[in-house]
Amino acid sequence: MEQDSRLGGGSSAEGGSPPAASGARRPGGRTAKVRRAVLDATQEALAASGFHTLNMDRIAASAGVGKTTVYRRWGSPVGLVADLLDDMAEQSLPAADTGGLAGDLRANAALVLGTLTDPRMGPVFRAVIAAAACDEECARALAGFYRTRLAEWAPVGERAVARGELPAGTDPLELLRAVSAPLYYRFAVTHEQPTPADAERAVTAALVAAAAGAFAPGGADAS
Amino acid sequence: MEQDSRLGGGSSAEGGSPPAASGARRPGGRTAKVRRAVLDATQEALAASGFHTLNMDRIAASAGVGKTTVYRRWGSPVGLVADLLDDMAEQSLPAADTGGLAGDLRANAALVLGTLTDPRMGPVFRAVIAAAACDEECARALAGFYRTRLAEWAPVGERAVARGELPAGTDPLELLRAVSAPLYYRFAVTHEQPTPADAERAVTAALVAAAAGAFAPGGADAS
DNA sequence: ATCTTAACGGAACTCACGTCCCTTTAAGGG
DNA sequence: CCCTTAAAGGGACGTGAGTTCCGTTAAGAT
Numbered sequence: 005m006e007q008d009s010r011l012g013g014g015s016s017a018e019g020g021s022p023p024a025a026s027g028a029r030r031p032g033g034r035t036a037k038v039r040r041a042v043l044d045a046t047q048e049a050l051a052a053s054g055f056h057t058l059n060m061d062r063i064a065a066s067a068g069v070g071k072t073t074v075y076r077r078w079g080s081p082v083g084l085v086a087d088l089l090d091d092m093a094e095q096s097l098p099a100a101d102t103g104g105l106a107g108d109l110r111a112n113a114a115l116v117l118g119t120l121t122d123p124r125m126g127p128v129f130r131a132v133i134a135a136a137a138c139d140e141e142c143a144r145a146l147a148g149f150y151r152t153r154l155a156e157w158a159p160v161g162e163r164a165v166a167r168g169e170l171p172a173g174t175d176p177l178e179l180l181r182a183v184s185a186p187l188y189y190r191f192a193v194t195h196e197q198p199t200p201a202d203a204e205r206a207v208t209a210a211l212v213a214a215a216a217g218a219f220a221p222g223g224a225d226a227s
Numbered sequence: 228m229e230q231d232s233r234l235g236g237g238s239s240a241e242g243g244s245p246p247a248a249s250g251a252r253r254p255g256g257r258t259a260k261v262r263r264a265v266l267d268a269t270q271e272a273l274a275a276s277g278f279h280t281l282n283m284d285r286i287a288a289s290a291g292v293g294k295t296t297v298y299r300r301w302g303s304p305v306g307l308v309a310d311l312l313d314d315m316a317e318q319s320l321p322a323a324d325t326g327g328l329a330g331d332l333r334a335n336a337a338l339v340l341g342t343l344t345d346p347r348m349g350p351v352f353r354a355v356i357a358a359a360a361c362d363e364e365c366a367r368a369l370a371g372f373y374r375t376r377l378a379e380w381a382p383v384g385e386r387a388v389a390r391g392e393l394p395a396g397t398d399p400l401e402l403l404r405a406v407s408a409p410l411y412y413r414f415a416v417t418h419e420q421p422t423p424a425d426a427e428r429a430v431t432a433a434l435v436a437a438a439a440g441a442f443a444p445g446g447a448d449a450s
Numbered sequence: 451a452t453c454t455t456a457a458c459g460g461a462a463c464t465c466a467c468g469t470c471c472c473t474t475t476a477a478g479g480g
Numbered sequence: 481c482c483c484t485t486a487a488a489g490g491g492a493c494g495t496g497a498g499t500t501c502c503g504t505t506a507a508g509a510t
Contacts, residue, residue, distance in 0.1 A: 056361035070459035134360030138279035189408035209436035293489035
């Protein structure tokens, strides 16, 4: 049940420092290319037909690698998804800075909405959420992915506090979660397609709540 | 691939009117008992080890019925989950009425939080969300479940509007979704355990946003 | 250039999942 | 109470996912 090697991680193309030790690993050309091919095939398969049909044999075939390799390095479908999530977390795109909180949050909501409704990434995220609900390792990978994403956007809230747009002590992560939550709730729980109107409503509600201090400790207690 | 009969539905114990026709179905004692035993075993299995390990043979064994029967009536693990959801939707518990909107919403948030953190129902809901992300029929069943639940609580918002606590035109379902969303987001997406503090924050934010008209058409546009 | 061995790949094998066929039980109607 | 047949049950069977074994390729070091 235990895999025999650590997954590729971030050490694929440009290695920082050479290992130099005798028990040398070989993350060089071939291994990196195999990982890339397999992860691409995995994302393709998730986009096309979801998590429950993810099949190691088919992934191996469509990636053009031996199925033994896929079983050895990833072990199971959830292993594939977990490594895909680690890979996705590395590809960070910078947060917006429109000069105002409302604009920044709208940009964030638009990004989330665009991802969830994208014909390719929507199904991928649905599959990844399913995988995380099935497996603990996958759940950790997904949590790590969102931790990375949210941390990139945290400056949006911090700048707003610095500008005096929001009460001191406002939690910038909580603010971002308040924007994402309604969109993900629709997407993952009730399976309604989130709309631009939903995104706008989420931004408005988050702004009002944040201004009232709902995301700062001891702020805005309900009457 | 197609199942040969409609699932049990609501016609299990007390039938309203006898069928009387010649081409008679038989939803009588045995069939109903088999369904109950299988659905109980399914929920037990989901609570214990999640959706991806749900196995028709084991369900049949632990329900004490033939595995042919389980395959014939439910076809697959997602069929089991879909029918379980239909069954859960029927067991409706009434909404709170504390006399004030804040109290009602707190009761709703407490109910959601209690369900998601319950040692038995938490894993069941996680499994059900995974199943819905894997299968369209299951997704419809889950959407139906929440439609039922939300409709039961809608009077909370309607009464608040009638009392003048909220702007006219406020969508009561949107208000409830705003309370649930942050809790489900944590539960299903980032896999953090939702806390009473999260529930309280969700209620506070929803109240403030609703009072500002964020859930009424044309209300509270962001500055 | 040559050597060592990490990593990949092909193919046979195992066993559990799901299906099929036929028998047995009991629900509903007279 | 008996008859009809819907529905459940038992067991054999085929397929494919996952494992194992061993030969092949090429990364990294000298």
